[in-house]
Amino acid sequence: MPKITSDLTITLDGCAAGAGQSREHPFGDMDPDRLHAWMFDHAEENTEEKEAFAGCGAYVMGRNMFGPDRGEWDLDWRGWWGPNPPFQVPTFVLGHRPRPSVEMEGGTVYHFVTDGIEAALERARDAAGERDVKIGGGVSTVRQYLQAGLIDELHFALSPVLLGQGEAMFAGLDLPALGYRVVESTASEMATHVVVG
Amino acid sequence: MPKITSDLTITLDGCAAGAGQSREHPFGDMDPDRLHAWMFDHAEENTEEKEAFAGCGAYVMGRNMFGPDRGEWDLDWRGWWGPNPPFQVPTFVLGHRPRPSVEMEGGTVYHFVTDGIEAALERARDAAGERDVKIGGGVSTVRQYLQAGLIDELHFALSPVLLGQGEAMFAGLDLPALGYRVVESTASEMATHVVVG
Numbered sequence: 270m271p272k273i274t275s276d277l278t279i280t281l282d283g284c285a286a287g288a289g290q291s292r293e294h295p296f297g298d299m300d301p302d303r304l305h306a307w308m309f310d311h312a313e314e315n316t317e318e319k320e321a322f323a324g325c326g327a328y329v330m331g332r333n334m335f336g337p338d339r340g341e342w343d344l345d346w347r348g349w350w351g352p353n354p355p356f357q358v359p360t361f362v363l364g365h366r367p368r369p370s371v372e373m374e375g376g377t378v379y380h381f382v383t384d385g386i387e388a389a390l391e392r393a394r395d396a397a398g399e400r401d402v403k404i405g406g407g408v409s410t411v412r413q414y415l416q417a418g419l420i421d422e423l424h425f426a427l428s429p430v431l432l433g434q435g436e437a438m439f440a441g442l443d444l445p446a447l448g449y450r451v452v453e454s455t456a457s458e459m460a461t462h463v464v465v466g
Numbered sequence: 467m468p469k470i471t472s473d474l475t476i477t478l479d480g481c482a483a484g485a486g487q488s489r490e491h492p493f494g495d496m497d498p499d500r501l502h503a504w505m506f507d508h509a510e511e512n513t514e515e516k517e518a519f520a521g522c523g524a525y526v527m528g529r530n531m532f533g534p535d536r537g538e539w540d541l542d543w544r545g546w547w548g549p550n551p552p553f554q555v556p557t558f559v560l561g562h563r564p565r566p567s568v569e570m571e572g573g574t575v576y577h578f579v580t581d582g583i584e585a586a587l588e589r590a591r592d593a594a595g596e597r598d599v600k601i602g603g604g605v606s607t608v609r610q611y612l613q614a615g616l617i618d619e620l621h622f623a624l625s626p627v628l629l630g631q632g633e634a635m636f637a638g639l640d641l642p643a644l645g646y647r648v649v650e651s652t653a654s655e656m657a658t659h660v661v662v663g
């Protein structure tokens with residue numbers, strides 16, 4: 270059975286992105302290099318985590334993860350990731366306004382979904398076929414899917430830094446009450462990796 | 467220079483104690499054995515952490531850490547820790563109502579302080595002399611001292627479990643804005659240990 274999964278890097282104080290997102294600063298005030306240091310500095314021990322980012326059949330992401338503009342679409346904006354994005358599969362972007370799909374190099378096609386998180390997931394499941402669907406982020410999108418009980422497995426990489434302000438992953442979110450628990454946990458030098466299911 | 471320190475075990479979702487504290491359940495809904503598993507299951511690798519609990523010259527704790535009763539003191543209640551508590555030094559309990567000091571076996575003397583966190587710390591510093599003072603907990607007491615900038619060093623043991631509901635360590639607390647940052651982090655099999663200063 271294909272799974273619905275999500276991978277998040279969070280800080281010690283439970284933030285997954287900084288406040289003040291802009292075109293120049295997709296993670297807001299947070300330094301993404303510091304947050305994701307575990308992924309790049311200790312590449313060998315993190316092969317497994319990096320593979321988790323690959324191999325899925327479709328992505329779902331919130332509009333803020335796709336771009337910094339709000340309101341009407343800026344049709345010149347085609348995501349943070351340049352002409353050849355890392356997704357390489359159909360990628361469903363949540364939003365309130367319709368927009369034609371955008372085909373990128375390497376297999377990524379951005380589809381814009383206006384009828385809610387369940388409809389977006391349904392389309393992603395269809396597109397993924399036998400493969401998993403990944404809820405890419407950001408935090409508020411992942412929280413919405415969790416609250417709806419639609420995520421099978423969450424992968425947290427906890428980075429030992431403090432952010433103070435930012436998008437709070439856990440505030441007001443009672444994961445045990447939603448049926449989630451920690452099923453696996455391993456520690457590397459730069460991060461603690463926890464699987465919640 | 468003696469330091470003001472605090473040691474806290476927290477969950478992945480940033481809780482340090484459960485809701486629903488009672489005489490039978492000092493940590494509320496949280497299972498303290500699971501939370502503190504790192505300390506007992508892997509004793510050898512945690513000698514350093516356990517030593518951190520010893521060696522200080524005085525403790526400060528909030529009333530809820532001392533006992534489950536609220537309002538007027540139950541004078542028969544002498545803490546959760548029996549006749550010979552582990553503190554073995556003067557221990558200052560914050561509260562709103564005066565109560566005579568209580569001398570226990572082994573060197574622990576409970577003093578009850580009604581004139582606020584700064585007064586309690588002042589008395590603890592005097593009692594500790596050349597040794598460190600530890601802010602024992604609970605979460606709301608530690609948060610008050612952090613917000614007042616009165617803690618020099620925080621030791622977190624992050625236990626990879628989810629609690630969902632409980633006393634939130636970080637909600638609304640911007641530690642970087644208060645001048646704190648992560649100065650050290652090490653991972654063991656059962657917990658990630660982070661020093662914030």
